[in-house]
Amino acid sequence: MDLVIHDARVIDGTGGASYRADVALEGGRVAAIRREGDGGPRLSARRTLRADGLALSPGFIDMHAHSDLALLRDPDHSAKAAQGVTLEVLGQDGLSYAPVDDRTLTEVRKAITGWNGGAPGDTSVDFDWRTVGEYLDRLDRQGIAVNAAYLVPQGTVRMYATGWDDRPATPAELTRMKQLVAEGLEQGAVGMSSGLTYTPGMYADDAELTELCRVVARYDGYYCPHHRSYGAGALAAYEEMVTLTRDAGCALHLAHATMNFGVNKGRAPDLLGLLDKALDEGADISLDTYPYTPGCTTLVAMLPSWAGEGGPEAVLARLRDDESAERIRHHMEVVGADGCHGVPIEWDTIEISGVGDPGLAGWVGRTIAESAARRGEEPWATARRLLIDDNLGSTILQHVGHEENVRAIMRHRVHTGGSDGILQGDKPHPRAYGTFPHYLGHYARDLGILSLEECVAHLTSRPAARLRLPDRGLVREGHRADLVLFDPDTVAAGSTFEAPRTLPAGIPHVLIDGRFVIEDGRRTDVLAGRSVRRTA
Numbered sequence: 001m002d003l004v005i006h007d008a009r010v011i012d013g014t015g016g017a018s019y020r021a022d023v024a025l026e027g028g029r030v031a032a033i034r035r036e037g038d039g040g041p042r043l044s045a046r047r048t049l050r051a052d053g054l055a056l057s058p059g060f061i062d063m064h065a066h067s068d069l070a071l072l073r074d075p076d077h078s079a080k081a082a083q084g085v086t087l088e089v090l091g092q093d094g095l096s097y098a099p100v101d102d103r104t105l106t107e108v109r110k111a112i113t114g115w116n117g118g119a120p121g122d123t124s125v126d127f128d129w130r131t132v133g134e135y136l137d138r139l140d141r142q143g144i145a146v147n148a149a150y151l152v153p154q155g156t157v158r159m160y161a162t163g164w165d166d167r168p169a170t171p172a173e174l175t176r177m178k179q180l181v182a183e184g185l186e187q188g189a190v191g192m193s194s195g196l197t198y199t200p201g202m203y204a205d206d207a208e209l210t211e212l213c214r215v216v217a218r219y220d221g222y223y224c225p226h227h228r229s230y231g232a233g234a235l236a237a238y239e240e241m242v243t244l245t246r247d248a249g250c251a252l253h254l255a256h257a258t259m260n261f262g263v264n265k266g267r268a269p270d271l272l273g274l275l276d277k278a279l280d281e282g283a284d285i286s287l288d289t290y291p292y293t294p295g296c297t298t299l300v301a302m303l304p305s306w307a308g309e310g311g312p313e314a315v316l317a318r319l320r321d322d323e324s325a326e327r328i329r330h331h332m333e334v335v336g337a338d339g340c341h342g343v344p345i346e347w348d349t350i351e352i353s354g355v356g357d358p359g360l361a362g363w364v365g366r367t368i369a370e371s372a373a374r375r376g377e378e379p380w381a382t383a384r385r386l387l388i389d390d391n392l393g394s395t396i397l398q399h400v401g402h403e404e405n406v407r408a409i410m411r412h413r414v415h416t417g418g419s420d421g422i423l424q425g426d427k428p429h430p431r432a433y434g435t436f437p438h439y440l441g442h443y444a445r446d447l448g449i450l451s452l453e454e455c456v457a458h459l460t461s462r463p464a465a466r467l468r469l470p471d472r473g474l475v476r477e478g479h480r481a482d483l484v485l486f487d488p489d490t491v492a493a494g495s496t497f498e499a500p501r502t503l504p505a506g507i508p509h510v511l512i513d514g515r516f517v518i519e520d521g522r523r524t525d526v527l528a529g530r531s532v533r534r535t536a
Contacts, residue, residue: 059086155201188533354425356393
């Protein structure tokens with residue numbers, strides 16, 4: 001045996017009661033489990049670790065991550081490794097870096113600079129891939145801190161085949177999109193994502209999305225939409241996704257399934273009732289959430305969809321034009337832009353969390369309303385100025401959530417955990433560094449919203465089942481030794497809105513493939529992560 005962990009409180013991921021045991025690892029897998037009271041000789045190995053009652057659980061699976069470039073740029077990646085995350089799902093919200101051609105790569109790099117960095121001219125990552133398979137190969141070749149799965153991003157696929165036009169795809173373009181999705185799945189993607197409040201993916205109608213989901217279904221993948229509204233019309237947007245995937249025969253995983261904005265206060269039971277009805281009728285549905293109320297995205301994402309037609313340069317041209325800018329303002333402040341989920345924007349809820357241009361760092365940590373008051377101007381004038389000066393690279397926190405909705409949704413039978421962690425910016429959302437210990441410490445231990453055993457199941461076996469990974473998500477003989485040792489009494493998110501990059505407490509050891517990536521609370525130099533690919 002390579003390692004025996006003695007006297008652990010095993011929380012095995014099933015949701016069942018924990019138990020005391022010694023756990024032996026060999027060759028990157030769990031080789032033996034000897035429960036307290038079992039007969040026979042004690043397990044032995046070349047190396048031993050005394051858990052002394054620490055909880056031993058499967059590694060946590062982040063079902064919604066934005067580490068597409070961070071894994072390549074930052075080998076340490078303690079933001080996730082220190083939380084006990086051993087697998088992240090990338091390619092989220094319909095926008096990522098494969099599949100692309102040269103034109104599409106340049107455009108998508110500019111479009112999601114606020115999420116990931118990597119703007120044109122940034123040389124911190126060598127973009128030496130074009131296909132999904134080549135991107136996954138690059139992760140394997142370089143070696144990464146944690147494992148990574150990938151979703152084919154529908155917005156990028158549409159950008160590749162159709163460009164940035166707000167129009168139905170032609171039959172030839174739809175055929176090309178279906179080919180690109182199929183190729184991505186054949187090369188290892190686990191499903192397809194959409195960002196239906198982000199251009200150009202939001203320009204796809206339901207018929208187009210249904211055809212793409214039929215391709216996903218053929219490969220036993222799942223569809224992961226950021227649907228068309230989390231504000232006004234949120235329930236209709238959820239129902240649209242349930243109906244669409246039922247028609248396509250495709251599994252559905254709802255990304256960051258929140259009920260935000262004032263119009264949805266106290267309405268989580270309406271969403272859960274909708275999902276329960278579909279589940280009882282045989283639908284294959286799951287969801288993820290982060291355990292916080294504010295959201296996080298880019299400032300440019302708040303604009304109406306028509307302002308994004310033509311791509312980033314066209315957006316900037318419209319912002320510079322007074323007449324177009326006034327039309328944008330009217331849609332945002334009066335009508336309720338689709339980019340802001342159909343709700344008139346409240347500038348006092350929009351806090352700047354990061355900027356692409358370091359010279360603009362003074363904006364960070366204040367709301368648009370606060371900065372406008374300091375400047376003696378209307379909030380839209382301030383927002384417009386920042387969008388132009390920062391070349392659309394600014395990220396925001398949007399303070400529009402409701403705690404009762406967060407708690408109700410995390411209890412649901414198909415709930416999983418996802419950080420939606422944007423690692424860019426001087427003041428990122430603390431969910432990027434704290435989601436998983438915050439679930440364990442605050443919501444399970446302190447509030448009792450879930451038992452510790454239930455909470456671990458939400459973060460491990462449930463997502464592994466959605467990803468069709470038969471040998472992950474449980475502490476079980478023969479399963480991969482992706483494991484976390486944490487102290488149930490002290491585990492907590494260190495990250496806060498004031499100090500968002502603080503690492504968690506109470507997670508001394510994290511192993512991937514049986515190798516320590518966190519040992520005694522410190523990041524090792526081990527790069528044990530690899531791509532996790534869809535299997536036939």
